[in-house]
Amino acid sequence: MAHDYTGAKKIALKTIIILAVVTVIEVLVALTGKGYIIEGYHAPKVLMNTLMIGMSLYKAYLIVFEFMHMKYEARGLMLSVLLPVCLLIWAIIAFLYEGNAWKGYRQTVQDRSKVEVSR
Amino acid sequence: MATDTLDKKHTDHDSTANASWDGAEYPFKVGYGKLMIWYFLVSDAFTFAGFLIAYGTLRFSMPSWPVPDYVFSTFPFLEGHHPLLFVTLMTFVLLFSSFTMIRAVQEGHRENRRGVAIWMGLTIIGGLGFLGCQAWEWTTLIGKEHMSVTTNPFGTHTESGIYLDAAGKESSETFIAGTTYLLHKATFGGDHEATPVHKEGAAPHGEEAAHADADGHGDHAYKAPGDYPDAVVDERGYIHKKYIVADGEHAGRTKSESFGPKAFGALFFFITGFHGFHVFSGVVFLLIILINVLSGIYIARRNGNEMVEKIGLYWHFVDLVWVFVFLVFYLL
Numbered sequence: 001m002a003h004d005y006t007g008a009k010k011i012a013l014k015t016i017i018i019l020a021v022v023t024v025i026e027v028l029v030a031l032t033g034k035g036y037i038i039e040g041y042h043a044p045k046v047l048m049n050t051l052m053i054g055m056s057l058y059k060a061y062l063i064v065f066e067f068m069h070m071k072y073e074a075r076g077l078m079l080s081v082l083l084p085v086c087l088l089i090w091a092i093i094a095f096l097y098e099g100n101a102w103k104g105y106r107q108t109v110q111d112r113s114k115v116e117v118s119r
Numbered sequence: 120m121a122t123d124t125l126d127k128k129h130t131d132h133d134s135t136a137n138a139s140w141d142g143a144e145y146p147f148k149v150g151y152g153k154l155m156i157w158y159f160l161v162s163d164a165f166t167f168a169g170f171l172i173a174y175g176t177l178r179f180s181m182p183s184w185p186v187p188d189y190v191f192s193t194f195p196f197l198e199g200h201h202p203l204l205f206v207t208l209m210t211f212v213l214l215f216s217s218f219t220m221i222r223a224v225q226e227g228h229r230e231n232r233r234g235v236a237i238w239m240g241l242t243i244i245g246g247l248g249f250l251g252c253q254a255w256e257w258t259t260l261i262g263k264e265h266m267s268v269t270t271n272p273f274g275t276h277t278e279s280g281i282y283l284d285a286a287g288k289e290s291s292e293t294f295i296a297g298t299t300y301l302l303h304k305a306t307f308g309g310d311h312e313a314t315p316v317h318k319e320g321a322a323p324h325g326e327e328a329a330h331a332d333a334d335g336h337g338d339h340a341y342k343a344p345g346d347y348p349d350a351v352v353d354e355r356g357y358i359h360k361k362y363i364v365a366d367g368e369h370a371g372r373t374k375s376e377s378f379g380p381k382a383f384g385a386l387f388f389f390i391t392g393f394h395g396f397h398v399f400s401g402v403v404f405l406l407i408i409l410i411n412v413l414s415g416i417y418i419a420r421r422n423g424n425e426m427v428e429k430i431g432l433y434w435h436f437v438d439l440v441w442v443f444v445f446l447v448f449y450l451l
Contacts, residue, residue, distance in 0.1 A: 005229055008228075009222070009225060012218065012222060013218075016214060016215075016217070026446075027203050027207050030203060030450045031202060034186065036188070052446060052451065053451075056442055056450075063439045067217060067220075067221050074146070074148045074149070076147050077147040077149060080147075084161055085161065085164060088165070088172075091168070095175065096172075096175050096176060099176035099177065099178070102176075103179065103180050103182065
């Protein structure tokens, strides 16, 4: 039990340090993308966003699996929590696609009124 | 006696399969309370995901959106722009409190009452610190930058242009498409006689006044709503600076800065507010559990302080949500 305790303590410390470092890297990536770190250099948005989303998911993994102890729970519990959350993947794709379509409709309406004015 | 034989029959029939259905075993190897906390957190995750997806959908549907490192660039006691510095500090406060929470849970497993109390106390301080930071952030946005649920003075240019000066001529100030601006607010002296003097001297909005002076005109130039050579001032005092479009199909036309996407304020205050409310209720629960820890009730239960573990799960979830709020609102 005593050994268990020191081991767990070490893992907790290691996890929090990784989380802090990843957070700092995330902020640096965000600022590089917006041209703050290297004067005037705007990194490609797609690349930067992918990096930041990836790092956030890694942070989420660390929090759920180490801090919330999911790694050490029964497999059934893990699946019953994580599988429903996977539904969100489709929700994100569908809604963002729809949002993008709204932008298209707005543009169409604007263009149409412009044509009517000029006529 | 009768039940004894019945039990025997059961176990003879199929010992492993039936044992779980009799309720004698925990199939997921956790207590009822902990399992239900997990399922509560799943439902809460869906609530937050719904809000964040709504944010994403509205953001995708707008031609422009305020750039976060311009909007969130203030820091207490410091002048000028410090993009994302303050929210990074907030993130660290919450991460720190997450670490102290897991230490409390670990001490709980050892049945170390003193250790649990100390680490939980630190967690509560971290939670309160986070709430304090959020209060400051909201106060700045509402009081100094005049953002509200229905008004969003942060807009983003969709075309490049040149600002007009006080005479209505092109000034040396230019901007490119994609930069975010803030509509400052003029205070119409009204019945305060000393207002103009006061404003030029010790201006309460340090940055705002300095910015205005650099342009060669302060907001004292706008005494009433109306159409000025360099800006349009609306009924509520928001200054919409005028500019000449430099590129695109509208090149050469004079326009004035408009409000940003209206949904921005509502989404920001509602989602960060909902998260802040979770932090607040977490602090309240932590306090209740801390009192119980000190009373010795959990030690008497001899179950490794399971209640501390449950509030720990909730607290880590709040941190987990912040990871995504941080990503969606401040980083992307």
